[in-house]
Amino acid sequence: MTILSYADSALSLLPPVVAILLAILTRKVLLSLGIGILIGTLLLNQWSINDSAVYLADKVSGLFWSDGAPNSWNLYILGFLLLLGMITALITVSGSARAFANWAKQHIRKRRDAKLLTMFLGCVVFIDDYFNSLVVGSICKPLTDRYYISRAKLAYLLDSTAAPVCVISPVSSWGAYIIALIGGILATHGMASTGHLTAFVEMIPMNFYPLFALLLLLFVALFELDVGPMRRHELNARKGQLYDDSKGVPPGATAELEEADSGKVGGLFIPISVLVIATLYFMVRSGTDVLLSEGKAFSIIGAFEKTDVSASLFFGALLGLGTTLLLALRQKLPLKDIAIGLFVGAKSMLPAIYILMFAWTISGIIGQLETGKFMASLASGNIPFALLPAVLFILAGLTAFSTGTSWGTFGIMLPIAADMAMGSHQGMMLPMMAAVLSGSVFGDHCSPISDTTILSSTGASCHHIDHVTTQLPYALLVAFISLGGYLVMGYTESVTLGLLCCLLLFVVGLFWLRRRADS
Numbered sequence: 001m002t003i004l005s006y007a008d009s010a011l012s013l014l015p016p017v018v019a020i021l022l023a024i025l026t027r028k029v030l031l032s033l034g035i036g037i038l039i040g041t042l043l044l045n046q047w048s049i050n051d052s053a054v055y056l057a058d059k060v061s062g063l064f065w066s067d068g069a070p071n072s073w074n075l076y077i078l079g080f081l082l083l084l085g086m087i088t089a090l091i092t093v094s095g096s097a098r099a100f101a102n103w104a105k106q107h108i109r110k111r112r113d114a115k116l117l118t119m120f121l122g123c124v125v126f127i128d129d130y131f132n133s134l135v136v137g138s139i140c141k142p143l144t145d146r147y148y149i150s151r152a153k154l155a156y157l158l159d160s161t162a163a164p165v166c167v168i169s170p171v172s173s174w175g176a177y178i179i180a181l182i183g184g185i186l187a188t189h190g191m192a193s194t195g196h197l198t199a200f201v202e203m204i205p206m207n208f209y210p211l212f213a214l215l216l217l218l219f220v221a222l223f224e225l226d227v228g229p230m231r232r233h234e235l236n237a238r239k240g241q242l243y244d245d246s247k248g249v250p251p252g253a254t255a256e257l258e259e260a261d262s263g264k265v266g267g268l269f270i271p272i273s274v275l276v277i278a279t280l281y282f283m284v285r286s287g288t289d290v291l292l293s294e295g296k297a298f299s300i301i302g303a304f305e306k307t308d309v310s311a312s313l314f315f316g317a318l319l320g321l322g323t324t325l326l327l328a329l330r331q332k333l334p335l336k337d338i339a340i341g342l343f344v345g346a347k348s349m350l351p352a353i354y355i356l357m358f359a360w361t362i363s364g365i366i367g368q369l370e371t372g373k374f375m376a377s378l379a380s381g382n383i384p385f386a387l388l389p390a391v392l393f394i395l396a397g398l399t400a401f402s403t404g405t406s407w408g409t410f411g412i413m414l415p416i417a418a419d420m421a422m423g424s425h426q427g428m429m430l431p432m433m434a435a436v437l438s439g440s441v442f443g444d445h446c447s448p449i450s451d452t453t454i455l456s457s458t459g460a461s462c463h464h465i466d467h468v469t470t471q472l473p474y475a476l477l478v479a480f481i482s483l484g485g486y487l488v489m490g491y492t493e494s495v496t497l498g499l500l501c502c503l504l505l506f507v508v509g510l511f512w513l514r515r516r517a518d519s
Contacts, residue, residue: 015040076310089345095263122161137459164210176304206434279316400443
């Protein structure tokens with residue numbers, strides 16, 4: 001079987017573009033991803049049906065078993081989803097979710113405050129984007145439901161405090177990965193003496209998209225700046241329709257469960273606290289074990305760089321589920337209700353698991369098509385140096401949008417940005433790499449095949465395409481603001497002027513949103 005490379009061909013864009021367009025037009029995510037997978041498989045195998053069937057079977061089996069061993073990353077993530085579904089369902093069955101909503105109603109008296117609390121928790125739980133979206137969603141869903149905030153708005157709150165916070169936080173799975181990449185790039189260019197963490201911190205104010213995505217989210221939460229499809233969802237939510245009923249129950253929903261009357265607020269916070277603390281412990285512990293095995297000294301950043309995120313999430317959730325079960329038994333819930341809760345909770349996550357598996361499959365195929373390398377190659381040529389930060393922002397956004405992965409885009413585009421800077425202006429290396437980070441998060445936010453987008457939808461129990469379409473106007477606005485900042489920064493070589501440009505455009509954008517929201 002001969003697998004073709006499309007690193008120099010626009011055909012590498014065909015599978016993701018078809019999948020994304022079909023998903024948006026038909027709103028049938030699995031069907032759209034499946035067609036994209038088939039097109040990519042046929043392209044790779046020269047349109048041979050037999051070879052394509054063998055290749056696809058190998059790809060699907062590789063989701064669970066790879067290189068003669070279980071695919072631990074995927075299996076742990078799928079296990080984490082199932083366990084979190086069970087935890088959420090048991091919290092619902094115990095009445096703790098309703099108790100929290102009643103407690104919140106006495107202490108949080110406005111829709112605005114409910115959104116601000118969700119945003120605050122999203123910023124505080126920054127150790128991993130998966131963890132952020134799913135755990136904060138579980139905590140805040142009863143609260144936002146109580147105040148008739150749409151599931152689409154909740155998904156936007158989750159998604160815009162997941163990757164944007166993680167990408168500027170050094171003590172996170174994202175931060176550690178980026179710091180490791182930066183370290184390798186600096187060493188390659190003879191700059192090993194430059195502190196890797198120092199370089200990462202210096203890039204934070206240059207990371208325009210995450211910073212202004214968070215700032216815009218704050219203003220949207222404060223002033224009800226609902227535009228486009230989001231406005232329709234919010235108006236429907238005020239009438240009690242939290243999501244589009246015509247599409248059935250969304251992933252992660254547990255509406256068929258009956259709630260006990262004896263629930264306590266602690267029944268929600270204790271299991272979630274155990275989950276958070278245990279996951280953090282396992283992340284530090286697994287990273288520390290690797291550091292010690294390599295003969296390196298312990299450091300928090302080093303531990304997060306080497307950590308096993310998926311295993312930590314799984315074992316943290318396992319302890320969280322054990323705690324939830326103990327509390328349910330102590331509450332003397334009937335064993336039948338507990339069993340039903342476990343079953344319904346696991347079942348509620350199946351739609352999200354199916355979408356995630358399809359997304360992983362198409363991402364692997366896109367990786368073999370080398371779509372990312374084709375997108376990166378577009379940056380070469382006679383582009384004026386002053387335009388390079390803006391060009392890299394756009395290309396990183398398109399790459400992440402097409403491939404559905406920020407991390408993959410980091411791995412491809414960061415070395416290219418550094419090479420370009422070294423070939424023309426070494427002092428602009430960090431700004432150009434920051435433009436790549438920003439663009440990658442932007443593309444990830446907009447992509448229907450991004451796992452972060454999928455899990456934000458799941459955490460909010462929002463239909464996936466509803467989340468994509470409602471978040472898109474805000475993501476595009478922040479991308480336009482960031483692009484202006486990178487253009488100014490490229491021409492002036494001043495981060496301060498780039499930030500000032502972004503602030504000016506941000507104010508203009510707020511006025512535009514206000515006019516649209518009031519019209």
